[in-house]
Amino acid sequence: MKAFTLPDLGEGLAESEIVQWHINIGDTVTTDQVVVTVETAKATVDVPAPYSGKIIHRYGNEGDTINIGQCLLEIDELRTSSALSTIEEREPESNENASATVVGKISQLDKHVDIDHFSYDEVHAIHANSITNTEHPLIATPSARLLAQKLGVKIEDIDGSGANHLIIDNDIYQAYQQQTPGTELLKGSRRNMAKNMAQSHHDVAAVTITEEAHLYHWHKNDDITVSLVQAINNACHIEPALNAWFDADTMTRCLHKTVNIGIAVDSTHGLYVPVLHHAEQYHNEGIRRWIDRTAASIRGRKISRHQLQKATITLSNYGAIAGIYATPVVTPPQVAIVGAGKIMDKVIMEGERISSVKVLPLSITFDHRACTGGEAARFIKALVHSLEHPTHDKIE
Structure with missing residues (x-):
């Protein structure tokens, strides 16, 4: 029997x-x-089986x-008679370079782990004072022990879901949710958002300026998001x-x-920021088709990693829901984000005449380390x- 662990999905994504x-x-x-399909850093990835067999657990x-490294499946591997004889004749090989693998290369490179010799740093994971009154000793990963200390969970009361009753991080979270009703563990895009916002708050010298756009030519059915994309491009x-990346190091x-x-x-799963690459190549209808198609992918949680990468500037049209002005958060290495509030009617003076006009509130946050106030104002x-x-006049 073999244990198949979650492989390294790339780009240093640990969970x-x-x-x-x-x-x-x-x-x-x-x-x-x-x-299995998993989501990491807001992108979904299909994980293939490393070998043929029957799913035991x-x-x-x-x-x-x-x-990464946490057990996903226990598989009773299927082998042909010729394959078995080949294995018996083969000399034992060193496992020094065995490691979790990148998806797509699993069948060639995956580490085969004997379920009786599980590899979760077991030497360090076994508790020095194993419980004697239970059927099995208390075994937990180092990260699970640290998490239990932080959350105040009694690890001795937990029956691990891992191989040989190994206690893993998810067991700690479930125990914490039971002892603190109403507690929700942030997952997927919400968890990623929390990390990104904390990093931005720590790293960016953020300044926000505001302005209003008077929409004299506004029509009821005009698509404001498309108009904003075209305006940002121009x-x-x-x-x-402001269409730049900054490296502080x-x-x-x-x-x-x-x-x-x-x-x-915005979605029920959390905040996603898909990227319209080469925005200068799109006309209005092309932008709207891209938005609709991408929104459908997000609702179905089928957004790819490529669709979330290499943004040079960001738009947050929060006014489609509510809000006038804001202080949107810059995501490094970008240096600017445009926020658009809800369109309102405003009374203005035109000479000696009073008139009403549709007004779009705008808020731009920029990283003052990379942009001057003059550059932001001109933008x-x-x-x-x-x-x-x-x-x-843009074409797709």
């Missing part, structure tokens, strides 16, 4: 959320058959958070300082010629001008 199991206990799987339910070409700034706009999308001025004097 994932189980979105959907594609197999059940007792099923027979083949090599590279997708067994699976660990974790849909919605549970798991870490403003980035007029003042490129090397004190370097990269000004981008291509405009990749991250568009914040928002260009943004307002584009919204007040829209053009439709």
Whole structure:
């Protein structure tokens, strides 16, 4: 029997959320058959089986958070008679370089772990004072012990869900939720958002400026999100300082010629920011089709990692729900984010005449380490001008 652990999904992502199991206990799987879909850093990944066999046990339910190296499945491996004879003739090989693998290469490189010799740092995980009044000793991963201390959970009362009753992080979270009713563990995109916002608050010298765009040519059925995307693209070409990345460690700034706009999308699963790459190549209808198609992917939790990467500036159209002005948060290495409030009627003076006009409140937060106040002011001025004097000359 073999234990299949969660492989390294790339880019230093240490944890994932189980979105959907594609197999059940007792099923027979083949090599590279997708067994589970997980979500990490807001992107979903299909994890294939490393070898053929019968599913004896699976660990974790849909919605549970798991870490790299944590056991996913126990598989009774199927081998042909020729394969067995080949294995018997083969000399034992060193496991020094065995490690979790990147998805897509699992069948060739995956570490096969004997269930009787589980590899969760067991030498360090076994409690020095094992419980003598239970059927099995208390065994827990180091991270689970640390988590139990932080949350005030009595680890001695927990029956681990891992192999040989190994206590893992998810067991601690479940115990904590039981002793503190109403407690919700942040998962998936919400967990990632919490980390990103904390990092931004710590790293960015954030300054917010506000302005209003008078929408003299506004029509009831106009698509404000599409108009904002076009206006941001135009403003980035007029003042490129805000369409940039900043690296504080090397004190370097990269000004981008291509405009990749991250568009914040609210969902029941949390906040997602898919990226419209090469926004300058889209016309209005193309932008709307992209938004609708991407929103459908987010609702179905099928957004890919590529769709969430390489934004050079971000748009948050929170006014579609509520709100006038805000202090939106910059996500490094980007240096700016545009926030749009709800459109309102405003009474203004035009000479000696009083009139009413639709007004769009705008808030721009920028990283003052990488942008000057003048650059930010010129950017928002260009943004307002584009919204007040829209053009439709972009092609997809």
